[in-house]
Amino acid sequence: MSRLIIVSNRVSVPDNQGAAAAGGLAVALQAALAERGGVWMGWSGKSSGDIEPEPLVLTEDGNITYALTDLTQTDVEEYYQGFANRVLWPICHYRLDLAEYGRKEMASYFRVNRFFAHRLAPLVEPDDIIWVHDYHLIPLAAELRQMGLKNRIGFFLHIPWPPADVLFTMPVHEEIMRGLSSYDLLGFQTKYDLENFAGCLKREGMGVENSPGRFSAHGHNFRGGAYSIGIETAAFAEFARKAAAHSMVRKARQSIEGRDLIIGVDRLDYSKGITQRIDAFERFVTNNPAHQRRVTYLQITPKSRSEVPEYEAMQHAVAEQAGRVNGAIGTVDWVPIRYINRSISRPVLAGLYRLAKVGLVTPLRDGMNLVAKEYVAAQDPDDPGVLVLSRFAGAARELRGALLVNPYDVDGTANALARGINMPLEERRERWRGMMDHLLENDVSRWCENFLTDLRAE
Known part of the structure; x- marks a missing residue:
């Protein structure tokens, strides 16, 4: 050979x-x-x-x-x-x-x-x-x-x-x-x-x-x-199941205090649509007062190519935007956006995916986007979350059970967040099952x- x-x-x-x-x-x-x-x-x-x-x-x-x-x-x-x-x-x-x-x-x-x-x-x-x-x-x-x-x-x-x-x-x-x-x-x-x-x-x-x-x-x-x-679908699914017992994942679960978790995970890059996503989350909370203080958005964004000026500038812009939204709509006992600007270990990340009721993956343009696939693979089959996915990611061609959005449309993405948070269990299971079967076959x-x-x- x-x-x-x-x-x-x-x-x-x-x-x-x-x-x-x-x-x-x-x-x-x-x-x-x-x-x-x-x-x-x-x-x-x-x-x-x-x-x-x-x-x-x-x-x-x-x-x-x-x-x-x-x-x-x-x-x-x-x-x-x-x-x-x-x-x-x-x-x-x-x-x-x-x-x-x-x-x-x-x-x-x-x-x-x-x-x-x-x-x-x-x-x-x-x-x-x-x-x-x-x-x-x-x-x-x-x-x-x-x-x-x-x-x-x-x-x-x-x-x-x-x-x-x-x-x-x-x-x-x-x-x-x-x-x-x-x-x-x-x-x-x-x-x-x-x-x-x-x-x-x-x-x-x-x-x-x-x-x-x-x-x-x-x-x-x-x-x-x-x-x-x-991705290595079956292995990652098992990874996420075991990660539920990880001490950091348990602490994260306790810290959100029963609130619904929305998660975004992206390398810091202008192609990922992070600033548009923060705007959409703010619009979702503003338009849906019943969800104020009942939802937490966790954005994990490790630094990327910080030696390139555009990336350094973006790092400051995203941090400032997250701070602005927290100042505008947060309360003494509720920080709407948790922004983490460093890498998270894979076991902890898998567990956080599994905790999240919505995976928010909205790049402005992406070849594939494996975060979307990892989010699906990490879900609990009995109570899966909902994937909100940019139609401009390659993964949108495969993950038919996702809620597809135009990341440039802040209102449309906000509406998809509301739909995902409120989606009935049976619909969530049906959407997830079709995506998971595809990922298992096409690993x-x-x-x-x-x-x-x-x-x-x-």
């Missing part, structure tokens, strides 16, 4: 006790690697300053080799903080107003991908299968092809792919499209992302779709498909298996 080589910007290396990092994606990819043996390569997260990074650091764990490389501080600033997260990320999330172009950042992005290719190539054997992940590494296959590698190479994009009119505002959109065309299989979260890619390819005659999902561009034939990523292991099966196929 051929080896699997996974390449991602960051690598999930087991700790000294051999435990894998938390998270279904890491678990699934490590399982795929363990099954066939292979390599997981990526950035160590460390900077070598201004000097050339040392050779790859190789760590063996069973039949998996973890291959880590440092980057120079310039590369971190220009490739990662610069082009990847200040151009590609906002463009793919439809935020043209936040994209900041710079020629040196663009050049660094392609240079670092070339650097990755040169470090990876000596590890590759002729029958290895290579699976590249996410927007940081779009040009990697083109660099490997330039070096003469003929291996099957697949790419999965974890974030949305924009339509042509959005993508083409980026000065190097043709180079990005050429990079994607160098893969044998492109995976997107939804069929809408795939359709957007096909539209970009055909719009300026860069390529053609010979048949559904089969493309020709820049002298290469390749396939594209929608592979909606899942992260199946996602991984489906993609690799298609990648192996000629």
Whole structure:
């Protein structure tokens, strides 16, 4: 059986006790690697300053080799903080107003991908299968092809792919499209992302779709498909059931004093719609006086990319907004919004999901959003909560039992909160059961298996 080589910007290396990092994606990819043996390569997260990074650091764990490389501080600033997260990320999330172009950042992005290719190539054997992940590494296959590698190479994009009119505002959109065309299989979260890619390819005659999902561009034939990523559903459900006994979860239950809990969990990012969500919660409480002092909204938002100015500014804006709402509608014995700006351990998070009567997941744009799936998986089958979900999240294509909302519509989201809080038990059970059955059937292991099966196929 051929080896699997996974390449991602960051690598999930087991700790000294051999435990894998938390998270279904890491678990699934490590399982795929363990099954066939292979390599997981990526950035160590460390900077070598201004000097050339040392050779790859190789760590063996069973039949998996973890291959880590440092980057120079310039590369971190220009490739990662610069082009990847200040151009590609906002463009793919439809935020043209936040994209900041710079020629040196663009050049660094392609240079670092070339650097990755040169470090990876000596590890590759002729029958290895290579699976590249996410927007940081779009040009990697083109660099490997330039070096003469003929291996099957697949790419999965974890974030949305924009339509042509959005993508083409980026000065190097043709180079990005050429990079994607160098893969044998492109995976997107939804069929809408795939359709957007096909539209970009055909719009300026860069390529053609010979048949559904089969493309020709820049002298290469390749396939594209929608592979909606899942979570480790059954394991997370068991995780949440056991978490009810966790001391922190018990304290949280006692502290809300019998009030209904609404929960939001998001990395601090402008794509998540957190400020609009706080407005919607305030509108819900204001429009429904019977729920004042009877509901608590818990927003868990770990810091993200604080070295990027837009994220630092947003951190202050969200904290100020939560404080304003608490000052406006709170009372001496009731704090409407609890805002936590740090990470919460996965066992505690699973238990908090299970406590919440409503899961509020309202990104302005999201490739999938696994919080929505985790919330559903964590619920008590006898008394499940209600998922209020943005129609602009990839998960909305799958979770038909959710209450779908437009996150830009504050009144509509407020009304959905009222409906969710007051939903009868039988309707809650029916909606949850359909979503849970779907998640059990389409978990992260199946996602991984489906993609690799298609990648192996000629």
